[in-house]
Amino acid sequence: MITQILFYLFAAVLLISAATVVSARNPVHSVLFLILAFFNAAALFLIAGAEFLAMTLVIVYVGAVAVLFLFVVMMLDVDFAELRSGFQRYAPIGATVGAILFVELALVLGGWKLAPAASGSLASPMPPGMSNTEALGRLLYTDYVFLFQAAGLVLLVAMIGAIVLTLRDRRTSRHQVIRNQVDRKPADTIEVLSVGLGTGIRELGIYRPKVVEEETVATADAHGDGGHGAGGHGHGH
Amino acid sequence: MYDFFHNTNLGIVILTFAEALALLVPLLIGVAYLTYAERKVLAAIQLRKGPNVVGPFGLLQPFADALKMLMKETVIPSGANRLLFLLAPMLTFMLAMLAWAVIPVNEGWAIADINVGILYLFAISSLGVYGIIIAGWASNSKYAFLGAMRSAAQMVSYEVSMGFVLVTVMLCVGSLNLTDVVLAQRTVWFCIPLFPMFVVFFISTLAETNRAPFDIPEGESEIVAGFFVEYSAMSFALFFLGEYANMILMSGMTTILFLGGWLAPFGVEPFTWIPGPIWFILKVCLCLFGFLWVRATFPRYRYDQLMRLGWKVFLPLSLLWLVLTAGALMAFGWLPNA
Numbered sequence: 395m396i397t398q399i400l401f402y403l404f405a406a407v408l409l410i411s412a413a414t415v416v417s418a419r420n421p422v423h424s425v426l427f428l429i430l431a432f433f434n435a436a437a438l439f440l441i442a443g444a445e446f447l448a449m450t451l452v453i454v455y456v457g458a459v460a461v462l463f464l465f466v467v468m469m470l471d472v473d474f475a476e477l478r479s480g481f482q483r484y485a486p487i488g489a490t491v492g493a494i495l496f497v498e499l500a501l502v503l504g505g506w507k508l509a510p511a512a513s514g515s516l517a518s519p520m521p522p523g524m525s526n527t528e529a530l531g532r533l534l535y536t537d538y539v540f541l542f543q544a545a546g547l548v549l550l551v552a553m554i555g556a557i558v559l560t561l562r563d564r565r566t567s568r569h570q571v572i573r574n575q576v577d578r579k580p581a582d583t584i585e586v587l588s589v590g591l592g593t594g595i596r597e598l599g600i601y602r603p604k605v606v607e608e609e610t611v612a613t614a615d616a617h618g619d620g621g622h623g624a625g626g627h628g629h630g631h
Numbered sequence: 632m633y634d635f636f637h638n639t640n641l642g643i644v645i646l647t648f649a650e651a652l653a654l655l656v657p658l659l660i661g662v663a664y665l666t667y668a669e670r671k672v673l674a675a676i677q678l679r680k681g682p683n684v685v686g687p688f689g690l691l692q693p694f695a696d697a698l699k700m701l702m703k704e705t706v707i708p709s710g711a712n713r714l715l716f717l718l719a720p721m722l723t724f725m726l727a728m729l730a731w732a733v734i735p736v737n738e739g740w741a742i743a744d745i746n747v748g749i750l751y752l753f754a755i756s757s758l759g760v761y762g763i764i765i766a767g768w769a770s771n772s773k774y775a776f777l778g779a780m781r782s783a784a785q786m787v788s789y790e791v792s793m794g795f796v797l798v799t800v801m802l803c804v805g806s807l808n809l810t811d812v813v814l815a816q817r818t819v820w821f822c823i824p825l826f827p828m829f830v831v832f833f834i835s836t837l838a839e840t841n842r843a844p845f846d847i848p849e850g851e852s853e854i855v856a857g858f859f860v861e862y863s864a865m866s867f868a869l870f871f872l873g874e875y876a877n878m879i880l881m882s883g884m885t886t887i888l889f890l891g892g893w894l895a896p897f898g899v900e901p902f903t904w905i906p907g908p909i910w911f912i913l914k915v916c917l918c919l920f921g922f923l924w925v926r927a928t929f930p931r932y933r934y935d936q937l938m939r940l941g942w943k944v945f946l947p948l949s950l951l952w953l954v955l956t957a958g959a960l961m962a963f964g965w966l967p968n969a
Contacts (some may be wrong), residue, residue, distance in 0.1 A: 457757030
């Protein structure tokens with residue numbers, strides 16, 4: 395009984411938030427409702443006993459993908475009035491896609507109901523006495539490991555493609571060598587002098603900022619820092 | 632009586648509520664005294680006295696602070712999105728509490744001893760970023776938004792290496808259940824064979840909780856106070872409490888994954904006289920002291936240094952160690968459940 399109540403609760407919230415994703419005026423609200431929809435889907439997975447899928451849904455979609463969505467929507471200044479103006483033009487296409495999806499889903503679920511024997515022909519049914527984490531792991535990493543690796547390679551290629559497309563020429567930007575920054579010692583940059591009372595450092599022959607010909611004399615001991623200049627290296631001590 | 636609490640719906644609900652209270656009340660007191668401990672430890676490291684006026688040794692200071700926060704006015708900026716502005720601190724605080732449902736303080740003492748405990752913890756801790764992003768956006772302020780962006784990038788980056796550390800531990804345990812993780816450490820705590828992963832995990836938890844030296848989302852010298860610059864009174868206090876509760880949670884995770892949870896060290900006589908929960912609390916306190924110690928010792932990281940550490944050092948290192956661990960387990964036949 396409680397399971398039914400929970401199912402209808404989560405399913406109702408899922409449907410309402412999914413509808414709100416499309417109809418909300420503020421895009422940030424849309425994304426937040428999308429997150430709510432993901433959550434309720436995870437709860438439905440839990441009710442169905444698929445705890446691994448539920449957690450993965452939350453980790454991957456809510457914890458990473460939706461963060462990026464939210465990020466982009468918050469950063470980009472999208473003119474949604476303009477986007478909305480095309481609503482009537484695109485409505486038939488959207489409706490067609492939706493209808494096809496709906497029919498397919500109905501066929502899948504109907505097949506379950508109308509032909510119960512179909513579940514017997516599953517390629518890899520859930521083994522008895524095994525948690526679904528273990529069953530999924532065995533399927534992915536033991537039975538279909540090469541297909542799984544191939545899928546990973548496809549994603550890797552996509553990632554490298556994105557990096558290649560956005561990689562800029564390094565020479566135009568000021569490049570930092572972290573090793574030099576970390577290797578820097580106080581002795582390279584700080585000089586302790588004893589200045590007599592009443593005499594300015596100028597009278598000792600020390601000028602701040604150092605003049606160029608002094609720099610060439612002093613480079614012998616302070617060369618490691620030479621290329622960086624004084625600005626922009628707040629390597630704290 | 633036993634039958635009522637374990638076999639009827641009402642009984643189970645009442646029992647769960649009681650268990651949650653029994654965990655959350657000590658946790659909140661712990662959070663209050665963590666703020667006190669932080670000020671005392673920092674003071675001791677900096678040769679100061681710290682809070683010492685309210686009550687003996689300043690012990691009532693956290694409650695005085697809480698009362699002050701309650702009395703103050705909650706200011707909502709005029710350009711802010713009111714609903715989200717108030718939702719964000721609540722979300723942060725709730726998520727920090729929610730994760731405790733699966734933490735086993737002793738054998739069989741977890742409120743929900745679920746099969747996928749590690750994944751649950753990982754899922755909840757990856758949601759923590761929403762409280763910060765929503766706060767930054769809803770405040771309608773430049774500094775808050777900058778802090779939120781920094782935080783989102785930082786938390787998503789460090790989750791990756793944390794995930795690999797978790798996978799390494801899972802490999803050695805052969806289960807995702809947190810009780811199994813602790814029981815698998817009866818012979819040796821994982822902090823010894825997986826020492827590099829322990830270090831990576833501890834540093835990642837610093838980044839995940841936005842603590843020094845990775846507190847650039849707040850960065851008070853650069854962006855005032857980052858994502859919670861517009862918050863005041865209780866809404867600020869909820870962020871504050873959430874951050875400290877997250878610190879305790881992350882210390883609890885470190886304890887369970889690497890320091891043997893409630894197990895006594897070496898499992899020998901004088902240590903085993905002390906009950907498990909005490910050991911658990913002691914280990915959590917040790918990790919928390921690490922948090923405070925690091926804060927007193929290290930200057931804040933620069934943003935690009937932080938990203939470099941996460942992606943160019945921790946990610947390859949944890950990936951390499953994962954492969955090494957898997958190889959060693961396979962080669963020596965140490966795989967659990969094999």
